[in-house]
Amino acid sequence: MALQGSLREMSVVDLIQHTCQDQKTALLTINRDGKQIQIFFKDGTIVHAAMGGIIGEKPIFEALSWEDGEFVLEVGTEAPIVSITRNWSSLLLEGAKQMDESSSSGGPLSPEKMINNTLVNFLMASKLYKEALVMDTAGTVMAACLENPPDQEMLTAIAAAIVNLGSRSVRLMNKGKFDYSIIQGENTSMIVMMVSPTMLIFGLCPGKPNPASMVEEIVRLSAELAEFVVSDELIHPA
């Protein structure tokens, strides 16, 4: 059974309150401007939320800032994982607090903007990397700083292929988890590093820097992105 409608008729706060108070197990899917947020409920508790590769509480706070969009509430759908443990009323309070703070500081800062800011700051401080992007394993780009933006689609395809190959190869050889891959040529070097099982970084350096230095720098970026993923899924915990 599914309930659907517009956020103009029923707000995200109302949807969460009703679902939790009715102690339902359900999936709330909200779509706006090509973005999708999924919120999973288990017996009236929010247990998981996802927006692309970003999971945990951040997608809830993003959803709370949406005033328009379409929603579908499917009762009976179970969450694939548990990424949220805070109770729903505390989440709503925190969301309201964040919206107050962002409106007084000039506008909401979505998780994607925060990831983009993290990436820009990293590239500005980096001695090696000139270009980078953060994406999920399904190929959705969360943030990209590229000299030639049309390359984005091709780079994400390459990154996805490297992760696919890396995961398969590592599994074949020792049943471990894929961490990162470096490809070095004379004029360019690239790294693909997993932040979590669903989020990855693709970095490009000119020339042929020391691989250990490439890893050292990108691990710092990976640690800074930690707040956007579930802590126990982090490949490089801080």
Next chain:
Amino acid sequence: MVIETSIQYAELTDIMQALNDRGNFVISVLTDESGLLLASSDQNPDTSEMQSAVGAQVQGLVQRVVRHLSMAEPEEITLNDVEGKRLVCRPFRVGDATVILAVLIPTKGQAYRKVMNQAIRSIQQTWNF
């Protein structure tokens, strides 16, 4: 001609075994671009075939990267797992062909470049023999 080829393969196998011993690697293999196993340090055919297949997949990916990113031919590709194990693949030319030397390194921080460079030189000398 047949005798020369068999001697060559035997020598390549010796080079792989020496490389593996000196580098303390799990396994060392030499394949052609399509993944055909040319020589291995491991006499277990399953292990060698599996690693050569991985090496060839890596090379296939590299060709795509080179084509799309206008990158020069990569000199080294590494795949790392979270425990620090690494697969290092080095494509290089012998005559008109490109071959791939791949080694599986068991521990993090373990040196491999020098012994791989030496092995590549030995392979090129053997090939040109």
